[in-house]
Amino acid sequence: MTARTVRRLRTAITITMVCIPVALIYEFLDDGRISFTGVVVGIALATPLALLQESICDERMRSLKFYAAILTKAFTYIMSLAVAFQSVGFVFGL
Numbered sequence: 627m628t629a630r631t632v633r634r635l636r637t638a639i640t641i642t643m644v645c646i647p648v649a650l651i652y653e654f655l656d657d658g659r660i661s662f663t664g665v666v667v668g669i670a671l672a673t674p675l676a677l678l679q680e681s682i683c684d685e686r687m688r689s690l691k692f693y694a695a696i697l698t699k700a701f702t703y704i705m706s707l708a709v710a711f712q713s714v715g716f717v718f719g720l
């Protein structure tokens with residue numbers, strides 16, 4: 627594996643290891659229980675974030691001015707998270 631691949635994999639694992647506990651905590655605070663759905667939600671949240679963080683789009687963002695990059699990334703992340711939430715909700719009937 628190249629150094630770039632290792633970095634991308636490490637970033638994806640880190641994001642996933644943060645998103646799964648956050649989703650489980652949110653589920654526990656919302657329902658008072660923890661289930662497999664929380665794990666799926668965590669993975670569904672982590673996947674687009676990891677892909678966007680280590681994609682060609684991220685490399686192109688570096689050439690933008692700081693405020694433009696922040697606004698573009700924020701919009702992209704919010705939209706990807708909304709799609710992930712809607713997809714999981716549709717699949718699990720939430």
